[in-house]
Every structure is written in C-alpha cells, then in structure tokens.
Amino acid sequence: MSLRDAGPPVALVVIFVVFATLSSQFRSIDNVQNILDAAAVLAVVTCGITFVLMMGSIELSAAGVMGASALAVSLLVANNRNDNDLGLLGIAVAILVGAALGCVSGLALVLLKVPSFMVTLGVSAIGLGVATLLFAGVQPNISDTMLESWAVERFLGFSYLTWIAAACLVVGWLIQRYTRLGRYAFAIGGAEEVLTLSGVKVEPYKVAVFTLAGAFYGLGGVMVTSQLGAGLVQAGDGYDFSAITAAVVGGTLLTGGRGGILHSAVGVLLVMVLTNGLVQVGVSPYWQGGVEGLIVVAAVAAAVIPQRRRNQVVK
Amino acid sequence: ALTGCSEEAGGGNDTASAGSCAPTEVKLVGQVRNESNPYEASWLAGGDAFAKSVGLTQQRLTYDGDSTKQQEQISQVLAGDTKCLVMNVLPNGDSDTTPIVKGADRAGAYLVTQWNKPAELKPTDYGKWLSHITYNGVESGQQIGDALAQAIGGSGGIIALQGVLDTAAAKDRFAGLQASLKKNTGVKLLDQQAANFSRAEALAVTKTLLTKHGANVKGIWAANDDMALGALEALQQAGRAGKVAVVGIDAVPDAVTAVKNGTMTATVSSDGGWQGGIGLAIGYCVATGKLSVDDIAVENRAFFAEQFLITKDNVADFLQPKTNPSDFECGNVFNRVAGPLS
Amino acid sequence: MSVHVEQEPTTSAPVPVAALEVRGLVKHYPGVKALDGVDLVVRQHEVLGLAGENGAGKSTLLKALVGLVRPDAGEIYVRGELVKLRSVVEAADHGIGMVFQEQSLVPNLTAAENIVLGSEGAGVRRGIYRWEAMRRLAQEQLDKIGSHIDPLARTDTLSFADRQMVEIAKVLRIEQRSQHPPVIILDEPTSVLESKEIETLFEQIRRLREFASVVFVSHRLDEVLEVCDRVTVLRGGQSVGEVATAGAVPRELHRMMIGSTGSDDHYHENAAAPVQAEQPRLSVRGLSGRSFRDVDLDVAAGEIVAIVGVHGSGREDLCRALFGAEPTTAGEIRMDGKLLDLPGTRAACAAGIGYVPAERKTEGMVGPMSVAENMTLTKQKARCSGPLVAPRKQAALVDSWISRLSIRTPGRDTAIQRLSGGNQQKVVLARWLVGGDIRLLLLDHPTRGLDIGARSEVYRLMRELAGNGVATVLLADSLEEAIGMADRILVMNDGRVATEVACPNGGKPSPLDLVKEMV
C-alpha cells in the first residue's frame, strides 16, 4: 500500500481512538467482538459490490437479491412453511439464486447495453418481487439447526458468520489478485477500450463479475436469514447504499480502476465503528444518521487529500 | 340518507345518493403498504374474505411504504368510476390522511381509514369518510410496559426500541411506555434507539445496546413485534436468551408463538384480518343502504378498536385468528369499538 | 532523384508472395470517404513506410488491417490468401499486430500484464495468474527491445516513452501467436518519443525486419526515409504512389503527399517578426511548483520562447502552472506588469493566456461535441450577442476559421472525435484565436501528430500571431522545431532553468549545444 492508500486506515484508527476515549464500553472486548459480528453481512455484500465498482459500474441490486435469496433459503432448509430440509444444499441453491439474478444484471448490461445503474435497480425490483411471491403472506421461520447456529455459535470469540465473512474477504482478495476475472475487472475499470483493442472480449467478464457479486449478495441474504431466524423480504434493506458507502470510504473509486477488497474491508469497519460508536456514546437517535453522514463525508475528504492531483477529475 | 357530494369533480354526472348502490355495483379497494409482511398480508386476506362473502372481489393495492406512491394510486383510483367505490386504506403516515380524505370526499367515494390520522381531522366533518379505526397506542405501550415491569420483578433496567420516529404509532406507544415508567418507579429506562419497526435493525441495535449496558439490561420494550423478534435473536446470539424479558405489540403469529413458548413476555393483539375486512364492510353496508351514515354514532366515526394484552395466560385464545364472518354483518360492524378516539 | 515505381500489376519476374496485400479498399464515414480504393503491398522482410497528410486515411487503413474497421469494399490478402478480418484476435491469428496511434495500455495494470494482455500463455493457467511466469514472459519481450523497466511496475507510473516501449513489447507477442512471419504495424510510434528512444526503436525495427514485415507511419519524413525500405503515399484515401527510400529526400515525399512542393522555408523564418517589446508581456519570477523550482522567465510581445528539456525536466508542469492548471508554491506571474491571480484557469483565460495541451484526446478536446462547440468553448463572447448564443454569428465565425486553417471536416456540426488528429489539433488551436484577444499562447507539443503540411501551417500561424504581438511559449516536438521557431530557447534541467540561448535568425545554435545542457 502506498501513501495514497493510507487515508482510510488512518481515518479508521482516528475514529476508533476518538470513540474509545469517549466511551469505556466502546473499547471493551465485548464491543469489539460485537462490531466485527455486526460487520459480517455488510462485509460479504461489500465484497461483491467492490468487484462491480472496480469495473466502474454501479450496483444497486443488493436489496432485491438478498431478499430473494433470504426467502429461498428459508423455504429450502427446515422451516415452518413446508417440509423441505435441504440443509447445506438449500444454502447453496439460495446462493445460486443470487448468482442467477446477478447474471441477469450482467447479461442485461452487455446485451441490452443499458447502464448498470438502471439494470441493477431493475433487478433489485425483480428480486423483491420474487421474494414477495415466495413469501406468500406467511413468514417462513427456519428451524435448521446448522443455519441457526451460524449466528449463535462462536469460534475464538467470534460468531461463525464473522468467520464466513473473513473467508469471503480472503477469497475475494485471492480472486482480485490471482485470477484473470479479478484482474480484468480491475482493468475494465482502468481502460475498457484497451482490452477490446487487445482482443479481450470484455462482455463475458462483465457478466461473470455481476454473477460473482450476485453470489456474494446471495450469501449475504443467507447470513441475514441465519441472524434473524426467518426469511424476510426486507433482508437486504439498506445494504445497497451502505455497501457502496463502505467501499468508497475504503478508497474504491466509483469511476473504477482503483481500490479493492482490502480497501473495502477497511471501509466496512469504518462504517460499523461509526454506527456502533454513535450508539455507544449516546448520540440522539434523531441525529445519528446526520452525524454519520457528516463523518463519512469528512472521512472521504480527509482520505483524498494525499491523492489530490493536478487537474484531477472528480465526478 | 346523505346526498352525495359528487357534483364537484368525480362521481359521474348523476348525483347518486348514498346507499343507492346495488350490491354488485360496489367496487372494493383495499390499500396497505406491502404484501411482504405477515400483518399486512393478513389484512389483504381479510379484505378478500369479506369481498368473497358478498360476491365481490377486492382490488388490492400496495405502495411499498412510499407516501407519494400511495397518493398517486389513490388519485388514480379516484379518477375512475367512484360512484360506488369503497376504500379501506392504511395511510402511510399522518400526513397522508388529509389528501386521501379530501380526494375521496371530492370524488364521492366511501372511505374508511385506519391507524394514522392527524388529530384535527375528523370524519364527522365529511359525508362519506365513514370511520377511522385505530388501536390505542398509548394504552398498548403502557400495557406491555407494565407487563415488562412485572416480568422483571418491578425493578431493573430496560431498553426501548422505537419505531419509525415520525409516525403516530411510534410516538403513542412510546408515550405509553413513559406513562408506565412513571408508575413503575423501580424500572429504569437505560437507553432508547430507533430501529424503524425493522427486525434486522432491531437485531443490530439490540446487540450494541447489550454490550453497552451489559447485565444491567433486564428487559426490552419494543414498539412492535418485528423488533421484539429481532431483539430475541440478538439475545440468543449474545447468549442471554431467556434471561431478558421482551415485549412487543401487534400479535404477529411468530410473536404469539413466542409468547406461548415463554420466550416473549407479552404482546398486544391487533387483528389484521379483521381490519382488512371491517373497513370494506362498513363501506359496503353504507353504500348498499343497509346502514346510514346518520345512524352511525359519532363515537363510532373515529374509534379505538378492542385490543388485548396477550400473555402466557391467555395466549391460547389467540393462536388462531378469531375473525369470523358475523363480525362483518352490518349490524355488527361496530362490535369491537373500545371507545372513541380521544 | 528517387525512383517512382508505378502502381500497376506487373507480370514480370515472379516475386515472392507479399506478406500482406490490399486491393481497392473502401471505407465511408458519414460525409467522408476515408478510404477510396486503396492498394497496398507489404512484402516479406521489409519495412514499409506509409506517408500522407492528416486525414489521408492511414489510420483507417491500418485499422482495417487489424480488423477494427470493416471496409465497405475491397480485399485483404495475407500471404496470398484472401481473408476477412473481423477482430483484433483474428488479425493476430494471421500474424498481424498493431501499435495504435493513441496509446492503448491499461493504466492500472502492471507493464507485464499489459504486455501479455489477451494472450497470456503460460502467464495464466485456467484463469489463475502465475505472476512469476508472467513477469518472465514480459521480461523476455522487454529484453528484446532493450528496455529496462520493471515488468511489475504499474503502467501509470511509467513515463510516456516507457509506455511506448511497453506497447512495442506487447505487439511483439505476435511472434508467439502465429507460425508465419508476422506483420507489425506501427502507427506514429515516434511522435511521443525522444531522439534517443527513437534510435532504440529504429534498431528494433531493423531487427524485426529479419523475421517480420513492418509498416511504419510517421509525419517526420526524415524518419520515414531513414528506417523504411519503401514508402507508399496516401492521399485522399487513395494510394498515389510509392518511393524507394534509397537516396530519396523528404521534399519528394512531400510533393506526392500534398500534390505540390512545400516551401523550402519550413519554419517560415523569413516571416519572423522583430520582437517589439519594451516591457515583457509575460514576466515570471521565482516560480516554484511540484516539479520545477525558482524559474525566471520573460516573454515579450511577439516573441517565441521555446523551452527544451528531457522528460522530467519540469517544463510541462511549468507550462501548466503558467495557465493556472497546476499549483505553485512560490513566485509570481505577471502579465503586462499585472499580477496574475492563479491558480484557476479562468483567471489565465481572462488575462488572454491560451494553452494547448499535449494530450489532445483527453485534455485538448471534448470528443463528442461538435467542431463548432469545441472551437468556441473558451471564447464564448465571440459567438454570442449579449448573453445569448447567436447561431448565425457562430456559424460564420466557425466557418471562417475552418477555411482559414484548412480544417478538414464534413461540417461544423461534426463531432470533433471523427476528425483526423491533425484537424483536431487545428480546431483546438483555433479555440484560442476565435476571440481575437489572445496575448500569450502556451503551446505544449502543438505539432504532435501533424503532417508536414499541417505543421507548416501551424508554424505560419505562430509567426502570424507573433507578428500581431502574441507572445508564445513553445514546448517543441523536436529540437529542430525549437531552434527553427524560437527567438530564444530556455533549457530546463531537473526543474531549473539551466541556461538561456539566444536564437535569432541567422544565428541559430546547433542542436548539440542544447543537448549538452539538457542532460
């Protein structure tokens, strides 16, 4: 990491230290565990979004995809609505549902040539519609012990979900660093037309990246279901924008070609530390959103100071 | 009977007088936020059931909790044939009721609203706004507050999960909690956070509050059952399930089950299926002339519906929805009035 | 005198089959016939030059050879076999590869990745990167051209010239791809290189000839004659003849390109106006910025001052700083004695300063906008009456400049990105002139990519402007250009002004004198 990447980690440390001095509960081991546990789902979703942002596209389908996969998984594992008890297979199918919806986004992008902003907004609506269809008026509650245990059982002090998120980060990092898919996603954000000139067909990679992102959201939906013990249509509410915020706060550029999983991990922690810290120091619920917005803007502003270049373009 | 006030914009060219509609002419519209939660799904189902019982169908509208979309749909519905239109509407927030009422009034449609309405707006000032039905949020907030206090033995710290801050339901219920706290002096409100009636948000907030206040938390007061269920999950994940009392409002099926299992202390009934049917029933009765607006008692034009505190003792009565067709007969539509809106 | 070979089908001695042959290629764009029946033969093991003025159709022809442009008519034969090239990959499979006129590297990838991009070979197995293998592959390519850059450096950290080397290393991967001797196309590879780098490149081209055919495009005709065996000349989308380079002189080529002999006086030195200043128009004192320190500079009205220096000498940043596009840390800039309130390009524009950036495509022009809009972007007043745009006034203004600068465009409403590079540059220049209030022009490589005729026109324009009292700072494309045009030359070295050389008509310094100071 060069100096120009140092901004977000520094901001993270500063914000952590500030909250730690303000509140003794904040710096307790319990709370640090809590922050990491709470970050799990956001981290997984952000993993997915990061790849899309790296390509310079934008991705707003997380809410819909997560809703669909949450309903799917809750109806496939042991639950109160039907007799299914597919266990891990059910989870895999739910992730596939996510991947399929992601694939739809990617295909619409490259085949219809519709900007990702709109495509993913549309797919989000489709995902929510599918979820509502599956929901059919009765809340599916899961009774699958394994899925339930993910949120409850702990290993080395952290819940299984947190470890799953950590694994996703590692996998994401490996994909980004060591696979053609990851490097091409990065390159597409840098100069898509050059890839074409070099004889690379970018379309399959774009579809693959959206599919990968969809799979991550699918997993996110499963994780939310594990946490809530029920499949909610609203499982992914708000994750679309908070994941983009996390990625950008971490230093990923919305114009593509810069950033990555590690950046996003820092961004996720920053956002979670902030949400948690504001509650811990007792900021009024009325103001929390506002203060958070202010700090995010300030953090990004501080983080870009070392990167200010001549004639820099900011969109 | 009243003469319709449809000569302004809507209602077609004939000044149809109230009560002149043939039963088959009546058009039933039920509108709620969405179909993706059990409560509102049961509301629409109740509406369907009633419509079926009178040989009609209900037009189901949902607006995703989006105020503007609700208004857009209402004005579109009112732009159609409104002569025998009956609407049973859940306004998204207090501010949404006024335009709905004014629009329906202008178009001459029969309207029943539920839950949200500004205090100054009164059905008695309008001809075809037949009734406004709600549950007494202050009372329910207080009831579960008291139940919580009792469950933790009258003393100890509790945390409160608030609903969407700018809704009347959230405010009333929280006011009820405060009243309860005044009474139960041993109970201390450690913290209160908004979790926006959402299960997921409640989970996250509760976890944070649990680490913040640790073992001091003896009880959790939630402004609705969804949040209470989220809090239950948080307790389980924190390894404190069963050690902290949880209360909510709404009596969604999962909460009732939780009360039965003893994981939740109390909830308060509100009967979505009945709400979905009753609004249409009142409108239908008036539109077909079986009931006259003038005959509806003033205290029934805006009323609190009966609600019950559900605890382990009486939970058995609430395991099955207990709406029955006779509730919707024109003579019985005001059976569940618990008192006029104060 | 050179020999002109007729372009007619010969039935004489059986020549070895051509590496590449093009017959009657036609390509229409709306309003333009970019190619109008071009014929071209590239023999095996030769370096073929392609000459022609801006917009003659060189790039279009070459893009057709790598499958990027689909011709409307005509045939392409590779080693005697008729082919249809539909993509770069297909062209590569036939052994044809190209270095594009505009740089085409992915800036945020490493040099190694760029080199192997699209045909990673052992560098990627089953979608998994083998960084070490990839580095080795890239190193092999770089070694071939004697470049010493680190293959794992990010491309955007490399200098312009190094990036060009990476492009050449990349195109040489064709060797691995095809069993046949490859055809390697270089579209203006030298326009961004320094003389030393050009020498390396030429050695490389000569080496390539051993096993490949090379097509080479440059507007520097002396270069073309130096490195090529044969030159085909294009004009108006047609091949108008060819020249064997042995003993040929640039003028000959030039005549074929434009249809008449250009003036001997390339730099229009006769037209040089006497510098007429008591007080300097631009006066810079102690200016420091990110990559330059303590620069003093005076430019008088009507004077052309060239700044020369190697890459990294800071002259480019200095030039931008004068325009307010780059922050300064110390020093002051005065126009006609008045202190300039920089940074901020608005203040500079208001003071009558104009700037023509080197990177035309990304910084000089707004591609999708029309010629007219690009031309009037800065001097809005010139096309307005009051606060409103006056369409008639704009049309007349733009048309008059189109004809004055002989800009080749289907019309003023054509998107500028559809023009050839030279014509784009003229539009960018015109942008500063349409207001009639220009006082100081900062020209960063204004003739990069321009053909000899267009160049000559730009030089004449510079002279004319100087005659009208415009002061000019020139970052020249070559030392010759600097010497030819300037009244005075500043040599920059490592961010400082190393020396100042007077450069009056008749008393021009030699390039060697300058080079000594530059390094």
Add this chain to the structure above:
Amino acid sequence: MSTPVTTKPAAGPATVKGGPGPARRLTSYMPLIALAVLLAALTIADPEFLTQRSLTAASRTAAPLIVLAAGATLVVLCGGIDLSIAALASVSTVFLALWLPDLGGLATPAVVLAAAAIGAVQGVAHVLLRIPSFIVTLGGMSILSAVALVVSGAGTVRVVDDSTIAWLDLYVGGYVPMSLAVAIIVVAVISVVLKLTPLHSWISATGYSESAARLAGTPVDLVKIGAFCVSGACAGLAAVMLVSRQFSGSPTMADNLLLPAVAAIVVGGTAITGGHGSVWRSLAGALVVTLLRVGLPIVGVPSAYEQILYGAIIVAAVALTLDRSKVLIIK
C-alpha cells in the same frame, strides 16, 4: 513514371451540414415512443385507464417527480449525481409547513431559495473537498433527513391555511393540472436557458470531459455548483407541490422519490456518465416512471408481479431510449 498529381488544396470549408439522419432523429424521440407504448399497453390491459380524468390524475401526480428529475438532470449532465434531492424535498416540506403561517405567500419563494442554497452548499463541498458527488450527496441525504426529523419534532407539520399554495391544485383550462403546467414551465425555462446561452456547451463539456473543459477555461466549478443549486431549487419547488397536495409537511414525505427520479432521468435517455441528455428527456422519463408506478397496480397487476414488471419494463425502456452513438462505453 510518377503518379498523377493534381493540386488539391486541403478541403475548404465543408458545406455538408451534418444534420441528424432519420435514425438519429428517431432516437431522440425514443422517450416519447416509450411513453406511448406504455400507455397503449396499460390501455389494453384495462381500457378504463385511457380516460381524460385518469390521464389528468396521472399528470398531476407526475408533477413533483418531473420537477425533481429536471433539476437533478443538470447535475447528471455535469457528470455527477445528486442523491440528496428527495431528502432535500422532504426537509423543504417541513420548512414550508412551518413557515407558511408567518410568511404566507413569501414562504414558497423562501423555501425554494433555501433549498437552492442547500444545494449550492453541497456543490461547494463537492468542488472544494474534491470528493465524489455520490458521497457528498449521500452524506447530505442523511444530514438533511436528520435535520428534517429534528426540525419537525419527528412528526407531521400540518398546514392549516394553505391558501397561498392552493393555486397549485387548480386546473388550467379545466383539464391541465396547474402543478403539471408549472413543471412544464420549469423544464421549458431550463432548456431554453441552456439552449440560448453558453451554459449548454459548458455543461456538456464538463460532463463529457472535465479535464478538457477545465483546460479550455470553462468555469467548471461554477457550472457544477450552479447545477447543484438548480437541483436544490427544483427539490424545493417539488416540495411546494407536495405540500399543496398533502396539506402538510413531513420529514420523510419525499424520501421515496429518489430512485424514481433517478430512474426518470435514465429512462429519458440521459447518460448517467454525463454530457449527453436533456431535461425534456427527463420529463418524458418521469411520465413513464409515474405510469409504471400507478398504472401497474391500477390495471390489476398483483403486488409481487408488479415489482417484477416494473424492474423489467424500466430496463427495457432504457434499452430503447439511450442514444448509444453518444455514449460509447456503457458502464
């Protein structure tokens, strides 16, 4: 010997006027075509949908969205995005409701000015701090929501005397809702100003290539701040329309209009990457989005399928309307 050489001077001023071909002209009407197709489809699904009263209601409904989208279009044309418009409109409804009793008729201009100022502040933050507009306005969105919540006391602020804004509920000529007329006037004014002044060049140049625009001396920063300012003012005006319709202000009233507004812009065919597009397109886009929002449920599409259809149709609409000759790379 040598090839024929004719003296052919570089082409003089080309006289070909590169007017748009029929295909190109068709693309510029695509938003209207999409609108017509949608309307036809809805009418087929439910013949009652195509009545004058129904259309009047739909157009009245669309007015705030049109205004909101028109303002934000300018920001999008500059290459940015304004995610705060909905929250800004919400807070403006609160301000309006609070100010109406004291200011009366002056409350409307006051709110529009205040909203414009807030928009400008965000523009300044974006330009000076050099952070992406996405983030600035996302932050702005949460800050404004918090302000709205606090200022309103987390509740609805009722408007008792709405006489000074009630004119928005009138009908021009009996059929055309006043709010729609105002929305069209706003769109017309913005496009006429853009068309007749250098602003259009400046905005497109900024949107297509900010660095080139800056080096051409375009006042890029001012243009951007101006765009945010107009976007804010439009949010304020939309708020006035909402209050006149709702008879109250509420801290979350317009929040849900954000995505529809952005959808309206994109459906209109404006490039989300900047440069290419127009406010007229957003007007058509807003009508399409409104028809989808109200039309689908009204013609009886069930809730779940409504969302699926909405998603699919909106993507299809953009596929129709986007002029790909102007937007080379689709991100």
